[in-house]
Amino acid sequence: MTAIAISGAEFLREHLRARMTLAMLVVLPALFVLVSASVLGEFAKALGGSVAGDSASALGAGWAAAFLAGALGFFQVSSSRGADRRLALAGMGAVRVAVARISASVTLGLLISLVAFATLLLAAGVAHPPHAFAAILAFALIYIGIGTLVGSLISDPLEGSLTVAFIFLIDAFSGPGMSGGDGIAQLMPTRKAADVLIAAGAGQGSPTGDWIAVGLAALGALALATIAFWLSARSRSS
Amino acid sequence: MTGRVLTATRMGFREQLRRPLLIVLLVAVPFLFISWSIAITEPTPRMIELPGGEPFLTTMKELHGAIMVPITLGFLAGLIGLFTIRSAIESDRRLVLAGFSPGEAIAPRLVVVLAATLIVLAVSLAVMAIDFTPASWPPFVLGNLLAGLTYAAIGALAGALVGRLGGAYLMFFLPMLDIGVAQNPMFFEGAPQGWASVLPGYGPTRVLVDGAFSQGFDALGPLLVALAWLLGLSVAVLVLLRRSLGGR
Numbered sequence: 001m002t003a004i005a006i007s008g009a010e011f012l013r014e015h016l017r018a019r020m021t022l023a024m025l026v027v028l029p030a031l032f033v034l035v036s037a038s039v040l041g042e043f044a045k046a047l048g049g050s051v052a053g054d055s056a057s058a059l060g061a062g063w064a065a066a067f068l069a070g071a072l073g074f075f076q077v078s079s080s081r082g083a084d085r086r087l088a089l090a091g092m093g094a095v096r097v098a099v100a101r102i103s104a105s106v107t108l109g110l111l112i113s114l115v116a117f118a119t120l121l122l123a124a125g126v127a128h129p130p131h132a133f134a135a136i137l138a139f140a141l142i143y144i145g146i147g148t149l150v151g152s153l154i155s156d157p158l159e160g161s162l163t164v165a166f167i168f169l170i171d172a173f174s175g176p177g178m179s180g181g182d183g184i185a186q187l188m189p190t191r192k193a194a195d196v197l198i199a200a201g202a203g204q205g206s207p208t209g210d211w212i213a214v215g216l217a218a219l220g221a222l223a224l225a226t227i228a229f230w231l232s233a234r235s236r237s238s
Numbered sequence: 239m240t241g242r243v244l245t246a247t248r249m250g251f252r253e254q255l256r257r258p259l260l261i262v263l264l265v266a267v268p269f270l271f272i273s274w275s276i277a278i279t280e281p282t283p284r285m286i287e288l289p290g291g292e293p294f295l296t297t298m299k300e301l302h303g304a305i306m307v308p309i310t311l312g313f314l315a316g317l318i319g320l321f322t323i324r325s326a327i328e329s330d331r332r333l334v335l336a337g338f339s340p341g342e343a344i345a346p347r348l349v350v351v352l353a354a355t356l357i358v359l360a361v362s363l364a365v366m367a368i369d370f371t372p373a374s375w376p377p378f379v380l381g382n383l384l385a386g387l388t389y390a391a392i393g394a395l396a397g398a399l400v401g402r403l404g405g406a407y408l409m410f411f412l413p414m415l416d417i418g419v420a421q422n423p424m425f426f427e428g429a430p431q432g433w434a435s436v437l438p439g440y441g442p443t444r445v446l447v448d449g450a451f452s453q454g455f456d457a458l459g460p461l462l463v464a465l466a467w468l469l470g471l472s473v474a475v476l477v478l479l480r481r482s483l484g485g486r
Contacts, residue, residue, distance in 0.1 A: 020400035022406040035415050039425040046298040048280045067410055075403050154259065158321040162263040163408055165313070165373060166270070173274055 003092055007100035011106055015076075021159035025072075025108070026115050029064040033119040034213060036060035058125040058132055058201030059194060061116040062139040063172055066190060068112050069140040070164040073147025073225060076105050077232055078155050084233035100228035102222060105148070109140035127203030138218045142189050143168070145221025152228035242338065253256045254350060264354065268310045268362040276303040276369045287422040289448045290456030298424060298468035303370035304378075304450040305422050307362045308443060312413030315386040319393030321352050323475070327482045328400060330451035340483040344476065351394070355386040372450045377457065381446025384464045388438050389413055391471035398478045415445055430478045439466045 018023045040056035042107045084101065088094040113136045117126075126132045147164050154160040167189075174185040185191065192213035196206045281299040288294050330343040359382055372378035392412065396405035419425060420434035421443035423465060430440060441464025448457035 018401050021264060021404040021407070024400065024404045028407055028411045032411055035419050039419055039422075042425055046280060046282065046302065047278050064411075068407060071406050071410055075406065079403075105258075132311075132418060156257055156260070157259055157324075157402060157406070158317060159259045161317055161321075161410075162260070162267060163316070165410065166267055169267075169271055173278065179275075221338065223421060 004096050004100045004103065007087070007092065007097065008103035008107075011076075011080075011101055015072075015104065015108060025068065025112060028177045029061070029068055029116040030119040031114055032064040033057070033061045033077060033116055035124050035125045036063075037120070038099035051128075052202075053201075054124055054127065055198040055201035058120060058126060058135075058197045061120040061132070062136050062190065062194060062197045063168075065109075065113045065136050065140040066143040066171075067165075067168055068108050069107060070143035070147040070150075070168055072108055072112070072160065073144040073149075074151040074160045074164050075147075076101060077148050077151030077155070077228055078160055081155070081232045084229070094230050094233040097233040098226050101229040101233075102226045105144050105225065106141065106222070108146050110137065112229040113140045126200065128200040128205065129143040131200035131206065132197060135200060135214065137195045138193040138214045139190050139197070140222040142193065143217040145218075145223075145225045146189065148225035148228045152232050189221070192217060240342065243342050243345055246333065246343070247349050250346040250350040251353070251410070254354070264314065264358055265361050266381075267314060268358060269365050271310050271477075272303070272362055272365045273308045273368065274391035275306045276366070279303075284424070285427070286447070286451070287428045288452050288456065289429070289444045289460055290454070292450065292452075294451050294468050296451060300370055300450075301424050303366055303423075304333050304372065304422065304446065305417070305443070307366050307382050308439070308446060309413060309418045310362050311358055311382055311386035311476060312389035312439065313409070314358045315390040316393035316409035316413055317406070318354045318358075319351050320397040320409050321393075321402070322347055322407070323394035323403050323479065324397040330483055334483045339365075340480045343483055344479045345454065345477075352387075355383075359383055359386055370450075373453050374449045374455070375454055376449065376468065378446050378449030380461075381444075381449055381464070381467050382459075383444045384461075384468060385439060385442035388442060388464070388468050388471060391468065391475050392438060394475045395471065395478065397419070398475070398482060413439070422448060438471070440467070441467060 022164055037060060040060045044056055084097050088097045117133045117136050120126055121129065146167055150160050150163050154163060171188045171190055174188050175191065176198060192210050196210050196214055199206045212230040276299060277298040278300040281297040283295060284298050284301055285293055285295050326347040333343045334340055391411050396408045400408060416437045416439035420437055421430050421439045434440060441460040444460035445457045445464060448455060
């Protein structure tokens with residue numbers, strides 16, 4: 001347990017050592033939420049969507065957290081594959097390396113979500129803050145899973161970044177309040193988190209079924225991410 | 239161009255072609271992004287102000303079609319510039335140690351970035367042309383090319399200054415915030431105001447908006463601003479790369 005905690009803290013420090021990276025993690029979601037708060041409602045209207053006002057602003061916070069978390073998840077795997085394998089071989093084992101990595105990723109996802117949520121709260125106000133924060137965090141966790149999975153399959157940073165962006169664009173464009181309605185749009189990874197976030201922005205609660213779906217999506221994504229970290233830390237011969 | 243620069247350029251292209259997924263994504267992302275954006279936008283009327291100052295009545299659908307091209311280009315060219323130049327910084331020092339001058343090492347990378355930007359531009363314009371035809375193609379293409387090259391240079395600078403991860407974070411958001419929001423006539427009346435007019439996307443976007451909706455050309459001022467941005471960024475990229483590769 002101590003080894004996992006120490007390694008997790010080291011992984012976190014490794015990520016935040018570059019001050020510019022830390023600055024980007026804090027500034028970019030805040031900037032995106034601030035700027036998009038005033039235009040997302042109009043954008044949704046142009047697309048024939050129904051989301052408006054505070055709900056649209058809230059959705060922007062979810063998107064900001066998701067996009068950053070996706071990149072974070074991808075680079076956590078793609079840039080650490082060699083080091084993690086050596087660490088596992090040196091005695092820590094692939095499972096503990098994977099748990100330490102996922103702990104660091106979730107902590108960073110929490111940081112991104114907090115920044116996006118705080119900006120939303122200050123810039124636009126949120127009628128249902130706990131629900132909004134939970135939904136924004138779900139966006140981040142789901143995209144940590146997606147980014148990590150992409151990172152375990154694709155090692156090239158340009159191809160990986162574009163793949164994460166490609167998935168995000170399909171997800172965001174087919175989301176509720178934008179063009180998305182029925183059919184395959186219902187199966188998109190952040191569909192239910194977006195429903196909860198939009199409802200929270202409008203000051204409404206969400207049905208229990210939506211919360212269960214959000215929880216399952218976030219937990220499923222984290223499980224996938226853990227498996228991806230484990231696979232990349234595992235020795236090739238084992 | 240010397241023989242060894244040609245060889246390095248050929249190797250640079252071969253490196254890209256070894257990644258078939260990249261080629262697929264450079265076509266699929268613009269195709270999906272632009273065609274979907276146009277398809278889902280309502281043709282509601284929208285009054286905009288052209289760079290010459292005259293009002294022009296268009297629709298959100300047409301506006302979205304036109305503006306998605308530079309957003310896509312800025313996003314993709316920025317990431318291409320970022321990772322190509324990061325790769326140069328990480329590996330081309332060896333070329334310099336082996337006898338290449340920094341300029342000879344840099345040139346092939348820049349040719350690759352330019353070629354990739356042109357491919358994305360061509361795909362994006364082709365996809366857009368299915369649903370929307372600009373009033374005047376030359377300024378529309380020029381504005382988009384300037385947007386792509388400007389963001390390729392910003393990506394290259396980001397790679398050199400804030401690293402791979404910080405650069406990726408930046409290039410995920412900056413083109414969206416600049417071209418997608420601040421310069422986007424879908425979200426404001428008249429011309430971009432205040433902070434929007436000092437962003438790198440201002441000049442290229444005004445030039446392409448002029449080309450999209452006007453037969454004449456009234457965007458000389460924005461064109462000069464765009465060229466100044468591109469020149470300044472290009473000089474900064476060259477200086478940084480020469481320093482990174484050990485040149486003076």
